[in-house]
Every structure is written in structure tokens, then in C-alpha cells.
Amino acid sequence: MNKKTVLEVKNLVKKFDDFVAIDDISFSVKEGQIFGFLGPNGAGKSTTIYCILGLIEPDEGEIQIFGKDLKSCRSEIMTQVNYASAEFILPWNLNIWENLLVYAKLYEVPNGKNRIKELLEVFEMSHLKGRIIRDLSTGQRVRINLCKALLNKPKLLLLDEPMASMDPDVVDKGIKLLKQIQKEENMTVLYTSHNMWEIEQIANNILFINHGKIVASGTPLELTQQVLRLEAEEPNLRDVFIHLSRS
Ligand SMILES: Nc1ncnc2c1ncn2[C@@H]1O[C@H](COP(=O)(O)OP(=O)(O)OP(=O)(O)O)[C@@H](O)[C@H]1O
Ligand SMILES: [Mg+2]
Known part of the structure; x- marks a missing residue:
């Protein structure tokens, strides 16, 4: 077909x-x-x-x-549709949770808070959810960008x-996660x-x-x-x- x-x-x-x-x-x-x-x-x-x-x-x-x-x-x-780039910068002064909540509202994600929790777990970022974007490392910011990009389950x-600028370990994990999510x-x-x-x-x-x-x-x-x-x-x-x- x-x-x-x-x-x-x-x-x-x-x-x-x-x-x-x-x-x-x-x-x-x-x-x-x-x-x-x-x-x-x-x-x-x-x-x-x-x-x-x-x-x-x-x-x-x-x-x-x-x-x-x-x-x-x-x-x-x-x-x-959604988008992520290492150059894309989320609002600097908001913490991870607040940022993702804003995007979940903008995208009208059903059960937004649950979706955020799920993605933070997948990208191993739950423990940092209260940290403001400015204080994240580059690799952590990239992971949050990917969480943002997947919030609305884009087609x-x-x-x-x-x-x-990710270290090879993060790239390897990121690729595996993306492939898995893409397949599902x-x-x-x-x-x-x-x-x-x-x-x-x-x-x-x-x-x-x-x-x-x-x-x-x-x-x-x-x-x-x-x-x-x-x-x-x-x-x-x-x-x-x-x-x-x-x-
Ligand atoms: N707003 C703009 N005004 C003028 N030229 C621009 C503008 N945006 C992009 N360009 C030019 O258009 C061309 C394509 O740029 P683009 O950013 O699409 O390249 P790219 O393939 O993404 O490159 P890279 O791998 O460096 O990210 C470049 O020559 C760039 O300088
Ligand atoms: Mg480019």
C-alpha cells in the first residue's frame, strides 16, 4: 500500500x-x-x-x-507539527516545568502535566524540573528542547x-529515544x-x-x-x- x-x-x-x-x-x-x-x-x-x-x-x-x-x-x-534545534532558546528565566507548561497550554495538550512528567522521565530530567533554563548545561537544554518538541505528539x-554540541553518549541516547518514539x-x-x-x-x-x-x-x-x-x-x-x- x-x-x-x-x-x-x-x-x-x-x-x-x-x-x-x-x-x-x-x-x-x-x-x-x-x-x-x-x-x-x-x-x-x-x-x-x-x-x-x-x-x-x-x-x-x-x-x-x-x-x-x-x-x-x-x-x-x-x-x-513541532520543531527543535540546538539554537532554539526557551524563555530564559522560567524553569523547566514552567516552560513546558506554557507550551503544553499553547498546544492544548490533553493531560498536559502528565505528558510533561512522562517526557521528563524519558529524557531523565525529572530531578531538574525546578531549575531555570539559564542555569542548564547545553546538553540539558537540548533534552528539554526535545521534550518541548514532543509535547503535542507531532505527526x-x-x-x-x-x-x-552534545557529547556522544547523549547523542546515542537521544537517537535511541527518538527512534523508539518515532516507531511508537x-x-x-x-x-x-x-x-x-x-x-x-x-x-x-x-x-x-x-x-x-x-x-x-x-x-x-x-x-x-x-x-x-x-x-x-x-x-x-x-x-x-x-x-x-x-x-
Ligand atoms: N535573513 C537572512 N538574510 C540574508 N541572508 C540569509 C538570511 N537567512 C539566511 N541567509 C543566507 O541563506 C543561506 C542559507 O542559510 P541557511 O541558514 O538556510 O543554511 P544552512 O544550510 O541551515 O546552514 P548551516 O549548516 O550553517 O546551519 C546562507 O548563505 C545564509 O547566509
Ligand atoms: Mg542551519
């Missing part, structure tokens, strides 16, 4: 004055996919994600989420370098990272962009075979990344 398309981006163009940051990209993401969205610094990944969130308006193109037009149905769509989760809820995930080990662990499909254009796509192994050598038997996204970024 054909899987539903959760996200469809058609001929997206985004310019900043004369500079073309996104240059006519089209792609679609199916239900339950974990889609690795890769590219060098400045390739246009975050800009694309901001367009998908409706935070910036594209100059051309269309975005459909759950089969609905983003422009005309944004509020309805966003109740089932589409956009993760823009969610684990940047059949969540669709768009995931960017510069850590190719992380991408190989989590993504089942890859889209590679450079200078705002799509340059390659496929499963990690397909991409390795296309870009490096046909006989490859294991994905090697690090070498694929280097090759595509330099070519």
Missing part, C-alpha cells in the same frame, strides 16, 4: 534581496520516514525549515502538509541540528545534522542540498553507491558528504 505523503515541497524559491538561498527545490516526505536533510553550511537547510514552519514566506512555490496548503491552513496544520517533527507514534521526521554517524543511525532517506539546489537523494546506501562506488555494501555518508560538498 502506498504511504501517505506528509510533507510536499514544490518548486520552493527563497531570496534574501538578490541572493537566492533556495533555488527551486521540490521533494516529498512520506508518513513514518525519517528524512535526513543534509548539506554544507549555508546550503539552505534552516531556511527551508523556516519556510515549512511558515516563519518566513517563500518567494515562489507551494508547501503542503498533511495534504493541506500551508499558507491557507497554517494554524490547523501547526497543531500537529511531523522538524529537527534542525537538534543534538549539536509513526511520526514523520525531517532531521538535519552535520554528524554523519548520527544520520546513519537515524535516517532512512536522505536529501542532499548545496547552494539551495538538490544535488542527490536516496537511502544512505543508495547515495553511497551513487556518489562513491556502485559496489559499496555499507553506507558511508561522511565521504558522500565531503564528495558532494566539494563537487
